[in-house]
Amino acid sequence: MATIFSGMQPTGELHLGNYLGALRQWVELGRSGEHEGIYCVVDCHAFTAPYDAKTFPSRVFETALTFLAGGLADQDATVFVQSDVPEHMELAWYLSCVAPMGELGRMTQFKEKSEQHKTAVNAGLFTYPILMAADILLYKATLVPVGHDQIQHLEFARDCARHFNHRFGKEVFPEPKPHPLTLRIRGTDGNEKMSKSRGNAIGLLEPEAAIWKKLKGAFTDPERTTRDKPGRPEICNIFTMHGAVTPAEKVKQIDADCRSAAIGCGDCKKMLAESLEVELVPIRARAAELRAHPERVTTALAEGAAKCRTIAQKTMVEVKDAAGVRGSKSKP
Ligand code: AQP
Numbered sequence: 001m002a003t004i005f006s007g008m009q010p011t012g013e014l015h016l017g018n019y020l021g022a023l024r025q026w027v028e029l030g031r032s033g034e035h036e037g038i039y040c041v042v043d044c045h046a047f048t049a050p051y052d053a054k055t056f057p058s059r060v061f062e063t064a065l066t067f068l069a070g071g072l073a074d075q076d077a078t079v080f081v082q083s084d085v086p087e088h089m090e091l092a093w094y095l096s097c098v099a100p101m102g103e104l105g106r107m108t109q110f111k112e113k114s115e116q117h118k119t120a121v122n123a124g125l126f127t128y129p130i131l132m133a134a135d136i137l138l139y140k141a142t143l144v145p146v147g148h149d150q151i152q153h154l155e156f157a158r159d160c161a162r163h164f165n166h167r168f169g170k171e172v173f174p175e176p177k178p179h180p181l182t183l184r185i186r187g188t189d190g191n192e193k194m195s196k197s198r199g200n201a202i203g204l205l206e207p208e209a210a211i212w213k214k215l216k217g218a219f220t221d222p223e224r225t226t227r228d229k230p231g232r233p234e235i236c237n238i239f240t241m242h243g244a245v246t247p248a249e250k251v252k253q254i255d256a257d258c259r260s261a262a263i264g265c266g267d268c269k270k271m272l273a274e275s276l277e278v279e280l281v282p283i284r285a286r287a288a289e290l291r292a293h294p295e296r297v298t299t300a301l302a303e304g305a306a307k308c309r310t311i312a313q314k315t316m317v318e319v320k321d322a323a324g325v326r327g328s329k330s331k332p
Helices: 016-031 056-070 087-096 100-106 107-115 123-138 150-169 208-215 237-245 248-261 265-292 294-323
Strands: 002-008 034-040 078-081 143-147 177-181
Touching: 002 016, 002 100, 002 123, 016 034, 016 143, 016 150, 016 177, 016 237, 034 056, 056 294, 078 150, 078 294, 087 123, 087 150, 087 294, 100 123, 100 150, 100 248, 107 123, 123 150, 123 294, 150 177, 150 248, 150 294, 208 265, 237 265, 248 265, 265 294
Parallel strands: 002 034, 002 143, 034 078, 143 177
Antiparallel strands: none
16 A cells, blocks of 8 residues: 655644645545555754744644644544654654755755745755655655645655665665645735745634635735726636635636626635635534544544654664664674
8 A cells, every 4th residue: 555645834824725735635635545644744844944932832733633623533544743753853864865965955945945034044944855855755655745846855855765775775765756736825915825934824724704804805816906807717816716615617607707707806705705614614613623622633643653653663774774874783
């Protein structure tokens, strides 16, 4: 059975982009029953950007709760927190010694993030793809759901696997394949990708009224300055979201009605709010249930960590064996 690995950073409240673009796809992949899913709250990756250490534990908890409420609770998926499995950091070191330095320097995300956090660019931000390679390879995952912005990192993980296997002449790691996640939701600003840290997000667990307030003020087609001007759904973020949550027949109708100006942006947003409610009501209910029983989250995480540590330790034995690292068991 193929192993799927993916993760999200606890850098803020998970939003509609995280859900529609990734989490919902994880849940759909799990439904096929053809894969074993391992999903990680990658807290060590989050250390690469500034954060508040006091609120960090609750962010980690909230991210895990949202994974479960988003649909993973109903599946046989493993959910855990990265720092509970220190082998991620251990493998990252071994991989850093086979990782091609030049490729690290070409990572688009490093360039973007170092621009975003100008005053806090650290070495961890630069070596982030090595830790991500370790996350994946530790579980010998063969399928990795990745958004457009992570494709380069996955290619890098494949290179690390190849370089390690080649250097030590053993097939320790399989090369993970991408499962492309093509949907990209822009933020309420209409320009940038919806992000936890850009202040342009609609939280997955926000109440209906708060979502409506954000939708009302969200950017649409900038050229549709008046109600009677025809719109261009293909460039409108509201329409992109309709594509993800509204039934196909209705999406077709909205497309036509926007182009002919039969509906205005306000009407279109109202319909989106309705579709979102259909999607989000069960998620909110599961989240409320988990909040009332937080031990269900912590137990799932503890069980996930125990299972992952067993796999991770086994892989590290193979890694060290291939690399001839025996520690105190080294003999003359
Ligand atoms: N706007 C988006 N549309 C579609 N998919 C998205 N993802 C994130 N934003 C969108 C997908 O969600 C997963 C989250 O990965 P992450 O938390 O490790 O990092 P990220 O992509 O950097 O997420 P954010 O929300 O933008 O966080 P910050 O603000 O901390 O950088 C990935 O699968 C991603 O493709």
